[in-house]
Amino acid sequence: SSGINAEYGAQAAGLNSGVVVQFGHGITVIDVVTGGNTIIHSSSVGMGAHDVSQNLLSLLTQRYPDLSDTNFPTRKIMERDCFASLQLDLVPTSTEYSTPINSSTITLKRERYLAVEPIFQKVPGLIAEALKLCPEMDIVICGGLSNLHNFNYRLLNELYRLNVPKTVRIFCPPNREYIAWLGASVIYFQDDFEGEQGLSLNDYQANHSGSS
Helix, strand or coil: CHHHHHHHHHHHCCCCCEEEEEECCCCEEEEEEECCCEEEEEEEECCCHHHHHHHHHHHHHCCCHHHHHCCCCHHHHHHHHCECCCCHHHCCCCCCEEEEECCEEEEECCHHHHCCHHHHHHHHHHHHHHHCCCCCCEEEEECHHHHCECHHHHHHHHHHHCCCCCCCEEECCCCHHHHHHHHHHHHHCCCCHHHHCCCCHHHHHHHCCCCC
């Protein structure tokens, strides 16, 4: 569940309390974690990496109508070429990236950052509200989408626009697309894991001896 993933995310970032933002395939979930394992608030928006990929394809088909009829590797291109713009009016439209499709070539221009913009129109407001309920001004971002270049800086800028205190911190650990698994490993090696959260082989066999 997203709540358990949020707890693991906080653990992986070395935090006891904070706001954990999980950028998933088709949803973004914002959880407030306190005391290491208590979720006191949760919100979500139906938007994630898949939507950014579709935005990219939609923008590109305005210049390349035939793309909608091809097996264009939108997700791969998004992960490689898209980024979060810090100042939209200063991004040079002349920046181009060529990507071969079959025997042809397309050029990515402003689509590289415009595809990501809807995320910053929806998510920062939810994070700002979550921070009001959190004892710490700490945020952990996880999920593959958060790996896009400048993503954390743009998110921080948007939070400043919403008058979030300048003391806010964004944690973006390496390999954060796997942060839930990393957090689980942290909890697993805690001394009290088996007694409070685990199940020993003997307990399992005693309670499931008749099951197939």
